[in-house]
Amino acid sequence: MSAALLQVRDLRVTFSTPDGPLQAVRGVDFDLPAGTVMGVVGESGSGKSVTMLTVLGLTQGAQVSGQALFEGRDLLAMSAAEQRKVRGARIAMVFQDPLSSLHPHYRVGWQIAEMIRAHEPVSRAEARRRAVELLAMVGIPQPQRRIDDYPHQFSGGMRQRVMIAMALALRPRLLIADEPTTALDVTVQSQILDLLRRLQAELGMAVIIVTHDLGVIAEMAHEVLVMYAGQVVERAPRRAIYYRPHHPYTRGLLESLPARTGLPGTLPAPGRAGSAQRQRLRPIAGQPPSLIRVPPGCPFHPRCPFVMDVCRREPPRLRPVDVNGSHESACWLPPEAVGLGAEADARRRAAAGSGRIQPAEAGWGAA
Ligand code: SF4
Numbered sequence: 516m517s518a519a520l521l522q523v524r525d526l527r528v529t530f531s532t533p534d535g536p537l538q539a540v541r542g543v544d545f546d547l548p549a550g551t552v553m554g555v556v557g558e559s560g561s562g563k564s565v566t567m568l569t570v571l572g573l574t575q576g577a578q579v580s581g582q583a584l585f586e587g588r589d590l591l592a593m594s595a596a597e598q599r600k601v602r603g604a605r606i607a608m609v610f611q612d613p614l615s616s617l618h619p620h621y622r623v624g625w626q627i628a629e630m631i632r633a634h635e636p637v638s639r640a641e642a643r644r645r646a647v648e649l650l651a652m653v654g655i656p657q658p659q660r661r662i663d664d665y666p667h668q669f670s671g672g673m674r675q676r677v678m679i680a681m682a683l684a685l686r687p688r689l690l691i692a693d694e695p696t697t698a699l700d701v702t703v704q705s706q707i708l709d710l711l712r713r714l715q716a717e718l719g720m721a722v723i724i725v726t727h728d729l730g731v732i733a734e735m736a737h738e739v740l741v742m743y744a745g746q747v748v749e750r751a752p753r754r755a756i757y758y759r760p761h762h763p764y765t766r767g768l769l770e771s772l773p774a775r776t777g778l779p780g781t782l783p784a785p786g787r788a789g790s791a792q793r794q795r796l797r798p799i800a801g802q803p804p805s806l807i808r809v810p811p812g813c814p815f816h817p818r819c820p821f822v823m824d825v826c827r828r829e830p831p832r833l834r835p836v837d838v839n840g841s842h843e844s845a846c847w848l849p850p851e852a853v854g855l856g857a858e859a860d861a862r863r864r865a866a867a868g869s870g871r872i873q874p875a876e877a878g879w880g881a882a
């Protein structure tokens with residue numbers, strides 16, 4: 516695997532509110548190797564979008580600390596002008612709602628061409644030629660004609676393709692897609708994901724997909740970060756997340772996926788194959804915590820079916836739960852409590868049932 520293109524270290528983002536400081540991101544670390552796909556998953560308010568917006572320098576009015584090293588330079592230490600140069604040219608972003616990103620008064624081709632001309636000294640004719648090429652690349656039929664259409668003349672899926680074309684206009688090394696398919700129906704969602712997958716492979720860029728739905732990244736992600744209450748609570752290669760989740764929150768996200776015949780691609784409906792019971796939709800009980808008053812200990816403890824005494828007292832940190840250290844979980848359950856289904860449940864309950872497990876017993880030391 517290539518060297519890290521993006522390294523995020525101890526990222527913290529706090530907003531001032533009338534009720535007190537809101538800790539939206541609380542010490543996030545990750546490495547993104549060049550040319551790979553990372554999925555960042557969590558419910559609303561987990562801090563996933565704020566993390567990415569902060570990396571891009573788009574968080575307004577927040578107190579930010581930590582580092583976001585992109586190609587060795589700290590994005591958080593750059594001036595606004597330097598950040599603007601990196602944004603668009605080296606790192607591009609696709610948002611959930613293309614209508615709010617595309618200007619309704621300008622033709623789509625003009626918007627793509629202006630994006631190119633803002634960063635590169637090319638003629639209008641050359642920028643337009645590249646815009647046509649980009650529209651063709653993202654699968655817009657008759658791009659020579661559609662280039663002069665306005666955003667409202669495109670369907671939702673086609674608008675998202677236009678946004679992707681615009682994001683790729685300057686051949687970025689990193690594309691961040693924040694809920695890129697949430698506003699689309701299932702068929703179009705699948706087409707957009709196919710497109711992203713194809714473009715990622717063809718262009719060799721790194722991609723971060725931010726989503727609340729683990730199903731969205733089931734085919735694409737090399738690695739998955741699961742976020743809860745502003746922290747990464749589990750990090751693992753894709754297959755480990757889907758088939759051997761450790762953190763009860765990850766398991767809850769998998770169980771709450773709508774029943775389908777199977778997740779796309781090679782991964783058959785994790786957590787659902789087998790018993791009829793597991794085919795029922797099982798939402799995670801309770802609500803995510805307020806980030807103004809985060810619960811002590813493990814922030815998931817008020818919702819966790821495996822909560823132990825230690826969970827209410829001591830915050831667990833990310834620690835390896837496999838032999839090679841590629842799978843980490845911030846949970847006091849022992850490493851062997853991985854997996855889905857009744858057997859894994861029994862292991863978790865055995866660990867949690869006594870309520871006597873201590874950090875030292877788990878072999879991890881106090882957090
Ligand atoms: Fe549940 Fe405890 Fe693990 Fe938190 S640390 S997820 S409360 S078992």
